[in-house]
Amino acid sequence: MYNIQGLKRLSLGAFLAMALAFPAGAQAPDEGHYVSAAELAGLVEKPKDGLATAPVPTGPGATVLAARRDGPGEVEVHERLNDEFVVQAGHATARVGGKVTGNRRTAPGEWRGGTIAGGRSYQLAPGDVLWIPAGSPHQVTPKGGTFRYLAFKFEAKPTPAPQ
Known part of the structure; x- marks a missing residue:
């Protein structure tokens, strides 16, 4: 099992590299990963500028983030990634769809900001x-x-064409 406290100090890229490599002594992907509710809450205990995120152990091909928001988030657009949110605590309004103006590219296929x-x-x-x-x-x-x-x-997968 991964040391959850150690995950707090890893960047997302470092965590994914670690998860994909499965170094000696780490769990194999078919053994599963367990993270308690208390550990998940602890991963995002200290937000900065109203936001805290931390990777959660998962298998290849997926990314899971524990997230905490204490203030409004920026508008986000991910060209190639679907998002699925599972609410753990609190209440929020999520606006989805429409047209964005004034955003900026932050990485290939990733946009933030605007309205x-x-x-x-x-x-x-x-x-x-x-x-x-x-x-x-x-x-x-x-x-x-x-x-x-x-x-x-x-990752979003294209819908197969009808045969």
């Missing part, structure tokens, strides 16, 4: 799940305090 015009608002509460398809603008704004969720990120 969303249109789209749909979802009121999120503990236990809710929200799927956001690749390419859809989205923004999360907590309501009345801390909002914690898991963000599952996975």
